[in-house]
Amino acid sequence: MSATTEIVTEPILELSGVVAGYGAGDILKGVDLTIAAGTVTCLIGPNGAGKSTVLKAVSGLIKPRLGSIRHEGREIGALSPKARLLLGIAQVPQERSLFPAMSVADNLLMGGHLVKDKKLVRERIDAAMEMFPICARRRHEHAGSLSGGEQKQVELARTLVLDPKIVLLDEPSIGLDPGSRRLxxxxxxxxxxxxxxxxxxxxxxxxxLAVSDFGAVLEAGTVRLTGTGSGLLQDPEVARLYLGATPRPVVPDAGDARHPAAGPRSGRPPRRDHQL
Ligand SMILES: Nc1ncnc2c1ncn2[C@@H]1O[C@H](COP(=O)(O)OP(=O)(O)OP(=O)(O)O)[C@@H](O)[C@H]1O
Ligand SMILES: [Mg+2]
Structure with missing residues (x-):
């Protein structure tokens, strides 16, 4: 299966032959990935495969040594992280990234530091608070006093203050209890x-995969398999390696890709029909 052939809308992001790494070694060894505008794509794979490195290459935290990263057809591989933020590419890192001693409201304000029009920032903060009501309810409290799941919602809301076109989410559910994961x-x-x-x-x-239109499996720095989210969920090899169970119909449950023995947990049904 290839997501490239299934995507019918214009790609907003295209990685071709991306080689990148830290120091002398290459971690990404020729990553090809095409992302259609308005879709959700889930990248899965074993620890150390380079998943976070792919996100860093897209957000500009590391620069590709070879290959290209195109945003709406334009090469962005050499641009700084700030330039990419201004293009609307925002990353929510895996680790907690709020300022714990600042209020929730001030953290949201920080999300708009690159936006000159402060009225626009206030409007976006209002919209973000509407989308993530926890931010309004706890606006005056120190961000560090919120639970992990609540903080993740504030991080997502803060990202919205930039009005990004592309949101890169690195393991947003890690370390959260089932209820927070569902949120x-x-x-x-x-x-x-x-x-x-x-x-x-x-x-x-x-x-x-259940909330994604498309999925990709990254192994040892290359994309080994792509498909629709539902297609990958039902792929026997993906199920064996990453879903911790035999293939089953797409149902609302959740397994842990790193712990094949983990049983199903509560989750969500697919978001909408996948593009084919
Ligand atoms: N800043 C860094 N300096 C040197 N090596 C790094 C750095 N960050 C990551 N690596 C190495 O790059 C490889 C890929 O790391 P990466 O974080 O992209 O993997 P991952 O697929 O996200 O793994 P995980 O599932 O554990 O988050 C690993 O071997 C890791 O040790
Ligand atoms: Mg990672």
């Missing part, structure tokens, strides 16, 4: 419902 996956769906493009890295492969 995070619902948030992915809500982001997509606003027309944004989401590239999601997930260890909870079942839940990640």
């Amino acid at each position: 995070v996956f619902e948030s992915v769906t809500r982001l997509a419902a606003t027309g944004r493009t989401v590239l999601l890295v997930e260890q909870n492969a079942r839940s990640g």
Whole structure:
């Protein structure tokens, strides 16, 4: 299966032959990935495969040594992270990234530091608070006093203050309890419902693929398999390696890609019909 042949809308992001790494070694060894505008794509794969490195290459935290990264047809591989933010490419890192001693409201304000029009920032903060009501309810509290799941929602809301076209989410559900995980996956769906493009890295492969139009399996720095989210969920090899169970119909449950023995957990049904 190839997502490239299935995507019918204009690609918003195209990685071709991307080679990148840290120091002397290459971690990404020729990554090809095409992302259609307005879709959710879930990147899964074993620890150390280079999933976070793919997101860093897209957001500009590392530069590709070879290959190209095109955004709406334009090469962006040499642009700084700030330039890519201004193009509308925003990353929510895996680790907690709020300022814990600042209020939730001030954290949201920080999300708009690159936006000159402060009235626009206030409007976007209001919209983000509407989308993530926890931000309004806890606006005056220190961000560090919120639970992990609540903080992740504030991080997502903060990202919206930049009005990004592409949101890169690195393992947003990691370390969260089942209820918070469900909220995070619902948030992915809500982001997509606003027309944004989401590239999601997930260890909870079942839940990640279930809310995604497309999926890709990264192994040892190359994309080994692509398909629709539902297609990959039902692929016997993907199930054996990453879903921790035999293939089954797409149902709302969640397994842990890193722990094949993990059983199903509560999750969500597919977001919408996949493009074919
Ligand atoms: N800043 C860094 N400096 C040197 N090596 C790094 C750095 N960040 C990551 N690596 C190495 O690059 C490889 C790929 O890391 P990456 O974080 O992209 O993997 P991943 O697929 O996201 O893994 P995980 O599922 O554990 O998050 C690993 O071997 C890792 O040790
Ligand atoms: Mg990672």
